Amino acid sequence: MTGDPSAQSALTDTVVPSGRTNKADDVGASQWRVAMRRLRRNPGAIIGAVIVLVFVLVALLAPVLAPFPAExxxxxxxxxxxxxxxxxxxxPLGLDRYGGDLLSKLIWGARASLLIGVLSTVIxxxxxxLLGLLAGAFGGWIDTAVMRLVDLMLSVPSLLLAxxxxxxxxQSPRAIVIAIGVVQIPIFARLLRGSMLAQRGLDYVLAASSLxxxxxxxxxxxxxxxxxxxxxxxxxLMLATAVIEAAGLSFLGLGGGAPTTAEWGRMLAQAxxxxxxxxxxxFLPGACIAITALGFTLFGEALREALDPKTRKR
Incomplete structure (x- = not known):
């Protein structure tokens, strides 16, 4: 093939194999727009997003989808x-020991798990x-005090602390929400504090301060x-952990409620x-817990790759 070498070089830079990221497309685009473009090309992200979307829709539409009320x-x-x-x-899926429709229980259990997972993660x-912002913004003795508190919380196994x-x-669903939320606090605090410290050392912060x-x-x-x-x-990623921990605490009997309560962890315990x-x-409640956690994990890991420059495909 003959022709202008510079034109061939430009063509080579533009055409990329299917599934790869074209660096030319990323020039001038925001970080989140580039991340969304990479997510759409990631099979794991698509599978995870589909699982999460189905889980959320089932939870939100439980009154419509479930053949019978929760109780x-x-x-x-x-x-x-x-x-x-x-x-x-x-x-369609048979009955449980108390005469409840198993399909209805699984559908209503999705709503309970979603509510606990979202509320605990928000907490x-x-x-x-709040803790990470205090430590990352002020530094000094405030940073030291906050990090010692975080280290103290992390020194206790998460399940034992919860x-x-x-x-x-x-024993109540509120107790599970608060317990899981408190366990997650030190993880978010250390992550935000470390991210802020890394940002404070960049040139744009020095430039803004100089202005x-x-x-x-x-x-x-x-x-x-x-x-x-x-x-x-x-x-x-913590949403997946919250769903699993909520099921674990309910399995241990800390979620309160009657034995007929439609919640995956309690259903697993009663079975x-x-x-x-x-x-x-x-098997069915356990499969629901595993598949839901897998969906959040797949999507979270794909999002991590999409936002991390070190793992971008070249």
Missing amino acids: ALPGRAEIRPTFIPGPSDAY GLLGGM VSIAAVIG GLSRRTVTMSHVLPNSLGPVIVQAT QNELEVAPRLA
């Missing part, structure tokens, strides 16, 4: 000590950002917004005595 026991008369009816036309995010907090507050901008203006208008990327990624009679009662 309804339509098949109570059909239950026998050694027999639990399986799938049928009336009950952890807000509390962690169980202790939930046990002190009392006479106050420390508060530089921190709140420049350093903090540019430090939120890793925090948002971590929040996505332990029925493994020989109806193993699906344990």
Whole structure:
């Protein structure tokens, strides 16, 4: 092939293999726009986003999708000590030990898990950002005091700390939300503090300070917004952890409520005595927990790659 070498070089820089990121497309684009472009080309991100979207839609549309109300026991008369009816036309996934429709319980359980996961992550995010902002913005003895508090919280295993907090507050869904949220606070605090310290050493902060901008203006208008990327990624990943921890605490009986409560962890706990009679009662809630956590993890890891310059495809 003959022709102008410079034209061939330009063509080579423009045409890239399928699935690769063209660096020319990223010039002049914002960080989040570039990240969204990479997410659309990442199969793991697409799979994770689909799983999360299905989970959220099922949770939000539970009153429409569920054949029966959350606490309804339509098949109570059909239950026998050694027999639990399986799938049928009336009950697509069968009944549980108490006569509740298993499909309805799983759908309503998605709403409970979503509510606990989101609220606990919001608590952890807000509390962690407050501590991280104090440490990253002021430094000095404030930074030292905040980080020692964070180190103290991290020195206790997360599950043990969550169980202790939930046990002190009392057995209820609110206790689980607060317990999981408190456990997440030190993680967000350390992440935001480290991200802010890294941003404070960049040239644009020195330039802004040289122009006479106050420390508060530089921190709140420049350093903090540019430090939120890793925090948002971590929040996505922590949603997966929150769903698993909520199920674990409910499995331990710290979520309160009746045995018939439609919550995946409680359903899993109640199914332990029925493994020989109806193993699906344990398998289906466990599968819902695993698939939901997988979706948040896949999307969170893909978002981390999309925002991290070190992992960008070349």
